[in-house]
Amino acid sequence: MRLLATFVAIVVSLMLSDSGWAQVPGIVTGPRPQARVIDETGTLSAADSAEIERLARSIQETTKADMMVVVIPTTAGESHRRFATDLFNRWQLGDGVRNDGLLLFVALADRKSEIILGDGLDSPGQRSASQRIMDQVMVPHFRAGRPGRAILDGATRAVTDIVGVSAEQPAAADVAPVPAATAAELVEKRPEPILEPLLEPSSPATPIPVPTEDVFRPEPIAPAQPWIPPTRFQREPETTSDPVGMMILLGGGAAAGAGGIAVFRSLYRYRRRGCPHCGTAMILLAEGEDDTRLERGERLEEHLGSVDYDIWTCPVCPGVEKVRWGALFTRYAKCPRCRAVTKSHTISRLRAPTRASEGLERIDERCLHCGWEKTSERTIPRLPEPTSSSVDWSSGSSSGGFSSSSGGFSSSTSGGHSSGGGASGSW
Ligand SMILES: [Zn+2]
Ligand SMILES: [Zn+2]
Numbered sequence: 573m574r575l576l577a578t579f580v581a582i583v584v585s586l587m588l589s590d591s592g593w594a595q596v597p598g599i600v601t602g603p604r605p606q607a608r609v610i611d612e613t614g615t616l617s618a619a620d621s622a623e624i625e626r627l628a629r630s631i632q633e634t635t636k637a638d639m640m641v642v643v644i645p646t647t648a649g650e651s652h653r654r655f656a657t658d659l660f661n662r663w664q665l666g667d668g669v670r671n672d673g674l675l676l677f678v679a680l681a682d683r684k685s686e687i688i689l690g691d692g693l694d695s696p697g698q699r700s701a702s703q704r705i706m707d708q709v710m711v712p713h714f715r716a717g718r719p720g721r722a723i724l725d726g727a728t729r730a731v732t733d734i735v736g737v738s739a740e741q742p743a744a745a746d747v748a749p750v751p752a753a754t755a756a757e758l759v760e761k762r763p764e765p766i767l768e769p770l771l772e773p774s775s776p777a778t779p780i781p782v783p784t785e786d787v788f789r790p791e792p793i794a795p796a797q798p799w800i801p802p803t804r805f806q807r808e809p810e811t812t813s814d815p816v817g818m819m820i821l822l823g824g825g826a827a828a829g830a831g832g833i834a835v836f837r838s839l840y841r842y843r844r845r846g847c848p849h850c851g852t853a854m855i856l857l858a859e860g861e862d863d864t865r866l867e868r869g870e871r872l873e874e875h876l877g878s879v880d881y882d883i884w885t886c887p888v889c890p891g892v893e894k895v896r897w898g899a900l901f902t903r904y905a906k907c908p909r910c911r912a913v914t915k916s917h918t919i920s921r922l923r924a925p926t927r928a929s930e931g932l933e934r935i936d937e938r939c940l941h942c943g944w945e946k947t948s949e950r951t952i953p954r955l956p957e958p959t960s961s962s963v964d965w966s967s968g969s970s971s972g973g974f975s976s977s978s979g980g981f982s983s984s985t986s987g988g989h990s991s992g993g994g995a996s997g998s999w
Contacts (some may be wrong), residue, residue, distance in 0.1 A: 598956030604663035666988025694993035847886035869912035
């Protein structure tokens, strides 16, 4: 009897799709899935999905914000704004108190996209940032036939321009802008604001030391001191826990708004560094010049773009500091054997899932540095039962039946809410 029902369901769904009836994918009618990236259209490459997934996890680890990207073909006639807002609230993105969820929603065949902000991320500055991302980043890529790029770049900018702006402080639109000349100057200092080392999940949580005041002070004349051959050479400096730098970065980030984050990060990265031995301002070696100071695995990391190393040398004494900046966007992961961020993976689908049985895929992992390899298999969940396109989307938006069982995101029993702030786009 059950077999017959399944058979009928499949036949009905085939008939529906054959006759061109648009259908909402079952996954968005069910409870929240574990993955942060749901692509029911096959638009995103495996690498793009993995990068967005990693991005979402790393911002969750650092800022607690909860981002999801959902790409489906169609909402089957439902208003896209309402559909996406209801989805946000049914899945309860974000924490129940902070309301720091963010949903980037695309209905590809409908040519519609939505950014839905949790109420805690919905300041006027953040709302206008979301509209900017939609109008200036996503829609142009969609129009140019690059949907994967639209989604990846949209997610990336959402992190820097929306999540990166502190909700407690007035954001871009509400405060006096930083003089353009200053900003330009700082960016030119070294134009690679793509990386975000402060968000690197692997950086150790070191205790915050007592603040020092020399971070942005004009360079003092270094006192002549005898050089003591110490054991501290090549240590990893406490870069990520410098409290003054952090305060300036955070406070300044809010003041300067969206684009300012990159500027202040750059300022922080290339701030004056005193030699740990004699106090003299250290000199940053150019890329390429620093190769001899790096080990083989480190050079490979630089080559792959997963980690960037800055080598600072002292002009007076043999003092050297090696600073590690992990890339936020990289498809490489840390190798369990050699610890270098040089592990890549490929996923091959061995058996497609059906409504009746689970699928199977194989994951081949390999470290490009030490040659470590691992092959594993994992099941792919069965396809959901076909759903009618006349689901009542208005119900269940605030009932919250799917809270803690699905995500494991927060320990609170109820998750975040959105009143529908954000941005819409079509192309
Ligand atoms: Zn020195
Ligand atoms: Zn390795």
